[in-house]
Amino acid sequence: MATAYLGLGSNLGDRDANLARALELLDERVGIDAVSSVYESEPVGYTAQPEFLNLVVRVRTAVAPRELLRTLQEVEHALGRERHFRNAPRVIDIDLLLYDQQILNEPGLTVPHPRMLERDFVVRPLVELEPELRHPAEGSLAERLRGGPLSGAATPRPARGPLAHWVLRGRAGPDRGPNAGGQALEEDT
Numbered sequence: 001m002a003t004a005y006l007g008l009g010s011n012l013g014d015r016d017a018n019l020a021r022a023l024e025l026l027d028e029r030v031g032i033d034a035v036s037s038v039y040e041s042e043p044v045g046y047t048a049q050p051e052f053l054n055l056v057v058r059v060r061t062a063v064a065p066r067e068l069l070r071t072l073q074e075v076e077h078a079l080g081r082e083r084h085f086r087n088a089p090r091v092i093d094i095d096l097l098l099y100d101q102q103i104l105n106e107p108g109l110t111v112p113h114p115r116m117l118e119r120d121f122v123v124r125p126l127v128e129l130e131p132e133l134r135h136p137a138e139g140s141l142a143e144r145l146r147g148g149p150l151s152g153a154a155t156p157r158p159a160r161g162p163l164a165h166w167v168l169r170g171r172a173g174p175d176r177g178p179n180a181g182g183q184a185l186e187e188d189t
Helices: 015-029 065-078 120-129 141-146 162-169
Strands: 002-010 038-041 052-061 093-099 104-106 109-111 154-157
Touching: 002 015, 002 065, 002 120, 015 052, 015 065, 015 162, 038 120, 052 120, 065 093, 065 109, 093 109, 093 120, 120 141, 120 154
Parallel strands: none
Antiparallel strands: 002 052, 002 093, 038 052, 038 154, 104 109
Protein backbone atom coordinates (compact mmCIF):
# COMPACT_ATOMS: atom_id res chain seq x y z
CA MET A 1 0.00 0.00 0.00
CA ALA A 2 1.22 3.46 -0.91
CA THR A 3 0.66 6.60 1.13
CA ALA A 4 -0.51 9.59 -0.87
CA TYR A 5 -1.43 13.12 0.14
CA LEU A 6 -4.12 15.08 -1.68
CA GLY A 7 -4.81 18.81 -1.51
CA LEU A 8 -8.42 19.93 -1.82
CA GLY A 9 -9.70 23.45 -2.39
CA SER A 10 -12.99 25.19 -3.17
CA ASN A 11 -13.94 28.82 -3.69
CA LEU A 12 -17.32 28.71 -5.46
CA GLY A 13 -20.74 27.98 -3.99
CA ASP A 14 -21.01 26.29 -0.59
CA ARG A 15 -17.31 25.65 -0.06
CA ASP A 16 -17.80 23.48 3.05
CA ALA A 17 -20.38 21.30 1.29
CA ASN A 18 -18.17 21.03 -1.81
CA LEU A 19 -15.25 19.76 0.27
CA ALA A 20 -17.46 17.38 2.25
CA ARG A 21 -18.91 15.87 -0.92
CA ALA A 22 -15.43 15.51 -2.42
CA LEU A 23 -14.31 13.67 0.72
CA GLU A 24 -17.29 11.32 0.48
CA LEU A 25 -16.53 10.50 -3.15
CA LEU A 26 -12.81 10.08 -2.50
CA ASP A 27 -13.48 7.81 0.47
CA GLU A 28 -15.75 5.63 -1.70
CA ARG A 29 -13.07 5.32 -4.36
CA VAL A 30 -9.71 5.23 -2.58
CA GLY A 31 -10.38 5.41 1.18
CA ILE A 32 -9.28 8.32 3.34
CA ASP A 33 -6.94 7.73 6.25
CA ALA A 34 -6.73 11.24 7.78
CA VAL A 35 -8.10 14.74 7.20
CA SER A 36 -6.42 18.03 8.16
CA SER A 37 -8.10 21.09 9.58
CA VAL A 38 -9.74 23.53 7.18
CA TYR A 39 -7.79 26.61 6.14
CA GLU A 40 -8.98 29.74 4.39
CA SER A 41 -6.58 31.28 1.90
CA GLU A 42 -6.34 34.06 -0.61
CA PRO A 43 -6.20 33.01 -4.26
CA VAL A 44 -2.80 32.72 -5.89
CA GLY A 45 -2.15 33.73 -9.48
CA TYR A 46 -5.52 35.05 -10.62
CA THR A 47 -6.56 37.09 -7.57
CA ALA A 48 -9.92 38.56 -8.72
CA GLN A 49 -11.91 35.72 -7.18
CA PRO A 50 -13.27 34.59 -3.78
CA GLU A 51 -11.05 33.12 -1.05
CA PHE A 52 -10.53 29.37 -0.93
CA LEU A 53 -11.18 26.77 1.70
CA ASN A 54 -8.39 24.19 1.67
CA LEU A 55 -7.52 20.96 3.42
CA VAL A 56 -5.23 17.98 2.93
CA VAL A 57 -6.05 14.29 3.20
CA ARG A 58 -3.86 11.23 3.54
CA VAL A 59 -4.88 8.09 1.70
CA ARG A 60 -3.36 4.62 1.77
CA THR A 61 -3.96 2.99 -1.56
CA ALA A 62 -2.92 0.20 -3.88
CA VAL A 63 -3.84 2.40 -6.85
CA ALA A 64 -0.89 3.55 -9.00
CA PRO A 65 -0.26 7.32 -9.31
CA ARG A 66 -1.70 7.69 -12.83
CA GLU A 67 -4.88 5.82 -11.87
CA LEU A 68 -5.16 7.88 -8.67
CA LEU A 69 -4.90 11.09 -10.71
CA ARG A 70 -7.64 9.82 -13.03
CA THR A 71 -9.84 9.14 -9.98
CA LEU A 72 -9.23 12.67 -8.66
CA GLN A 73 -10.23 14.13 -12.01
CA GLU A 74 -13.39 11.98 -12.07
CA VAL A 75 -14.39 13.31 -8.64
CA GLU A 76 -13.74 16.89 -9.79
CA HIS A 77 -15.89 16.30 -12.88
CA ALA A 78 -18.68 14.73 -10.80
CA LEU A 79 -18.78 17.86 -8.64
CA GLY A 80 -18.97 20.22 -11.62
CA ARG A 81 -15.36 21.34 -12.01
CA GLU A 82 -14.88 23.34 -15.19
CA ARG A 83 -11.43 24.32 -16.44
CA HIS A 84 -11.78 27.77 -17.98
CA PHE A 85 -8.19 28.97 -17.44
CA ARG A 86 -5.29 28.37 -15.07
CA ASN A 87 -6.04 29.42 -11.48
CA ALA A 88 -9.70 30.11 -12.33
CA PRO A 89 -12.36 30.01 -9.60
CA ARG A 90 -13.54 26.46 -9.00
CA VAL A 91 -16.14 24.40 -7.19
CA ILE A 92 -13.46 21.85 -6.34
CA ASP A 93 -9.79 21.33 -7.00
CA ILE A 94 -8.04 18.11 -6.01
CA ASP A 95 -4.28 17.83 -6.42
CA LEU A 96 -2.05 14.80 -6.01
CA LEU A 97 0.67 16.29 -3.80
CA LEU A 98 2.82 13.33 -2.79
CA TYR A 99 2.81 9.61 -3.54
CA ASP A 100 5.11 7.76 -1.14
CA GLN A 101 8.55 9.22 -1.75
CA GLN A 102 8.26 8.85 -5.51
CA ILE A 103 9.39 11.49 -7.96
CA LEU A 104 7.52 11.29 -11.27
CA ASN A 105 7.70 13.63 -14.23
CA GLU A 106 5.56 12.24 -17.00
CA PRO A 107 3.26 13.92 -19.51
CA GLY A 108 0.23 15.06 -17.50
CA LEU A 109 1.59 13.81 -14.15
CA THR A 110 4.20 15.44 -11.94
CA VAL A 111 4.71 14.17 -8.39
CA PRO A 112 5.45 15.80 -6.02
CA HIS A 113 3.13 18.58 -7.11
CA PRO A 114 5.44 21.16 -8.71
CA ARG A 115 4.15 24.19 -6.75
CA MET A 116 3.31 22.60 -3.41
CA LEU A 117 6.35 24.00 -1.59
CA GLU A 118 5.35 27.55 -2.55
CA ARG A 119 1.88 27.34 -0.97
CA ASP A 120 1.17 27.86 2.71
CA PHE A 121 -2.32 26.35 2.27
CA VAL A 122 -0.63 23.10 1.20
CA VAL A 123 2.45 22.90 3.42
CA ARG A 124 0.70 23.94 6.65
CA PRO A 125 -2.00 21.21 6.58
CA LEU A 126 0.56 18.62 5.43
CA VAL A 127 2.72 19.39 8.47
CA GLU A 128 -0.39 19.30 10.67
CA LEU A 129 -1.18 15.76 9.47
CA GLU A 130 2.41 14.54 9.49
CA PRO A 131 4.90 16.78 11.38
CA GLU A 132 7.91 14.75 10.21
CA LEU A 133 6.83 14.55 6.56
CA ARG A 134 9.59 15.11 4.03
CA HIS A 135 9.46 16.16 0.42
CA PRO A 136 11.43 13.50 -1.54
CA ALA A 137 13.77 16.08 -3.09
CA GLU A 138 13.60 19.11 -0.77
CA GLY A 139 13.50 17.65 2.75
CA SER A 140 11.49 18.64 5.82
CA LEU A 141 8.18 20.38 5.25
CA ALA A 142 8.21 21.72 8.81
CA GLU A 143 11.52 23.41 8.05
CA ARG A 144 9.96 24.89 4.95
CA LEU A 145 7.23 26.49 7.08
CA ARG A 146 9.81 27.93 9.46
CA GLY A 147 11.89 29.21 6.54
CA GLY A 148 9.76 32.20 5.70
CA PRO A 149 6.47 33.28 4.21
CA LEU A 150 4.86 31.25 1.46
CA SER A 151 2.17 32.44 -0.95
CA GLY A 152 -1.48 31.71 -0.23
CA ALA A 153 -1.33 32.42 3.51
CA ALA A 154 -3.51 29.87 5.29
CA THR A 155 -5.69 30.81 8.26
CA PRO A 156 -7.35 28.01 10.24
CA ARG A 157 -11.15 28.12 10.06
CA PRO A 158 -13.77 25.93 11.68
CA ALA A 159 -15.42 23.44 9.36
CA ARG A 160 -19.18 23.77 9.01
CA GLY A 161 -21.99 21.36 8.23
CA PRO A 162 -21.10 17.87 7.00
CA LEU A 163 -17.46 18.88 6.59
CA ALA A 164 -17.15 19.26 10.37
CA HIS A 165 -17.77 15.51 10.82
CA TRP A 166 -14.77 14.69 8.64
CA VAL A 167 -12.40 17.24 10.11
CA LEU A 168 -13.29 16.80 13.78
CA ARG A 169 -12.54 13.13 13.62
CA GLY A 170 -9.43 13.51 11.52
CA ARG A 171 -10.42 10.16 10.02
CA ALA A 172 -12.43 9.02 7.06
CA GLY A 173 -16.12 9.52 7.57
CA PRO A 174 -18.29 10.70 10.41
CA ASP A 175 -18.72 7.32 12.11
CA ARG A 176 -15.28 5.74 11.98
CA GLY A 177 -13.85 6.17 15.41
CA PRO A 178 -10.92 8.05 16.84
CA ASN A 179 -9.55 11.29 15.52
CA ALA A 180 -5.94 11.78 14.48
CA GLY A 181 -4.98 12.29 18.12
CA GLY A 182 -6.33 8.87 19.02
CA GLN A 183 -9.16 10.12 21.26
CA ALA A 184 -12.69 8.98 20.72
CA LEU A 185 -15.07 11.86 20.07
CA GLU A 186 -18.61 12.04 21.32
CA GLU A 187 -21.33 11.83 18.73
CA ASP A 188 -22.81 15.16 17.69
CA THR A 189 -26.44 15.64 18.61
